[in-house]
Amino acid sequence: MLFHVRMDVNIPHDLPAAEAAEIIARERAYSQELQRSGKWRHIWRIAGQYANYSVFEVKDNAELHEILSGLPLFRFMDIEATPLLRHPSAVRDDDS
Template structure:
């Protein structure tokens, strides 16, 4: 299943810089591993914001929930999820 996910990050200003840097490094490694696996198909930064739009390709809602809650920055995020279906007028054959 494909999911469009918006993630807005709000790291508290009083979080020590070293702790924030460590969490951000873990986040990058985790997200890149998911991208390499094909589960996190695309990620785009939203200009001027600490936010992104992403496209996930996972088995079901439960798998997406597991991946999102596993994000090291999850506790600092507001996340909006939209399930996607292939449009019947699409000429693309490589999207499910």
Template structure:
């Protein structure tokens, strides 16, 4: 199943710099591993915001939930999930 996920990050300004750097390093490694596996298909930064729009390809809602709650930045995020399905007018047969 494909999902569009918008993630807005709200890191506390008083978070110690070392802790923030550690969280960001773990977030990058986790997200890149998910991209390598094909689970996290696309990621786009939203200009001027600490936010992104991403496309995830997972088995079901439960898998998406596990992936998102595994994000090191999860506790600092507001997340909006939109399930996607192939449009009948799409010319791309291989993107389901």
């Protein structure tokens, strides 16, 4: 299943800088591992915001939830996920 996911990050201003940096480093490693595995297919930063739009390809809702809740920044995020399916007018065969 494909999902379009918007993630808005809201790190508290009073979080110690060293702690924030450590969490961000873990987030980067985790997200890059998921990208290499093919589960996190696309990620785009939203200009001017600490937010992104991403596309995930996972088995089901439960797997997406497991991945998202495993994000080190999860407790600081507002997340909106939308399931996607192929449009009948799509011309590319490689986007399932």
